[in-house]
Amino acid sequence: MLVTCFVGLSAWQVDRAQHKNDITNSADVDEVKDFNAVMNAQAPMPGILADQRVSLSGHWLPDAQVVVPGRVQDGDDGYWVVTMFAPDDAHLGEGVTAEGADEKTIAIPVVRGFTTGEDAAMSSQAKSGDVELTARIGPIEGPEPGNDLPEGQVRTVSTSQIINMFPDLLTYSGFLIPEKASGAAASIGTDGLAQVPTTTTRDEGGFDLQSAVYALEWIIFAAMALYMWFQLLRDDYFKRRLGEDSQDSENRAEYVVVKPAGSSTIDPEVMSNLTGLPAHRHGGKKPGKAGKSTRKTDTSTTGGN
Structure with missing residues (x-):
């Protein structure tokens, strides 16, 4: 029963490994949704939104910009230029409070473009004015130390790290990679920058290695349970077999009766056989005394005649 359960759990993990994207694919991420309807500032971003x-409208904050080195596009190493964008009608998450929220601007990092030149990245500036964007949401990256980088550069698009550089802003747990921009201040893939493709941040199909490892672990547990069952069965078999062998004549223990029932003394001959000592040492008669008595009797009889 236990082995069957473990094997069933393993099969379930294999199924998860093969079909891990069924739920996320059904979310229809290609449908364009209103940004403010799915994203709340200062609140965790559900993974399903990756x-x-x-679609959103708003304006750039040109002075709130960072450069991210170590990016690759079309096989070339280069830099991302990431500028903070203030969406119209942005709002905090339900029940979320932030100190000085009324005096701060809500903004989200937007990847404006890619360039292989550090100088071009550092000098690029977004324009002022209204902008309308269609973009994909990217899950925020973890912060990494960048003390060795020039001022204005960070290693990852981490909102916690960016906000430390611009304390007058409130932000989101995600960033945007634009598909298209319109308006006088579009500033996407311009000013010496190449537009960054909206690469898919979610895994697309394939085999989930983590679930596969879990499936293997359940198989190991099943094998251990089967081994323990076999050992218990084997031990029980040998116990039963040993019990039967003890009744065989070849292995039957032999007992020697040294004192018959009802007797108060031990048979000297029996004890002699056990110890190897003469019977008289165990209370029997000495053979020599009987011989001497016989010879004396014979001598006296002969002399009388």
């Missing part, structure tokens, strides 16, 4: 297409 790669979701959204």
Whole structure:
């Protein structure tokens, strides 16, 4: 029963490994949704929103910009230029409070473009004015130390790290990679920058290695349970076999009766056989005394005649 359960759990993990994207694919991330309807500032971003297409309007904050080195596009190493964008009608998450929220601007990092030149990245500036964007949401990256980088550069698109550089802003747990921009201040893939493709941040199909490892672990547990069952069965078999062998004549223990029932003394001959000592040493008669008595009797009889 236990082995069957473990094997069933293993099969379930294999199924998860093969079909891990069924739920996320059904979310229809290619449908364009209103940004403010799916994203709340200062609140965690559900993982299902990764790669979701959204539309929004707003304006750039040109002075709130960072450069991210170590990016690759079309096989070339280079830099991302990431500028903070203030969406219209942005709002905090339900029940979320932030100190000085009324005096701060809500903004989200937007990847404006890619360039292989550090100088071009550092000098690029977004324009002022209204902008309308269609973009995909990217899950925020973890912060990494960048003390060795020039001022204005960070290693990852981490909102916690960016906000430390611009304390007058409130932000989101995600960033945007634009598909298209319109308006006088579009500033996407311009000013010496190449537009960054909206790469899919969610895994697309394939085999989930983590679930596969879990499946293997359940198989190991099943094998251990089967081994323990076999050992118990084997031990029980040998116990039963030993019990039967003890009744065989070849292995039957032999007992020697040294004192018959009802007797108060031990048979000297029996004890002699056991110890190897003469019977008289165990209370029997000495053979020599009987011989001497016989010879004396014979001598006296002969002399009388």
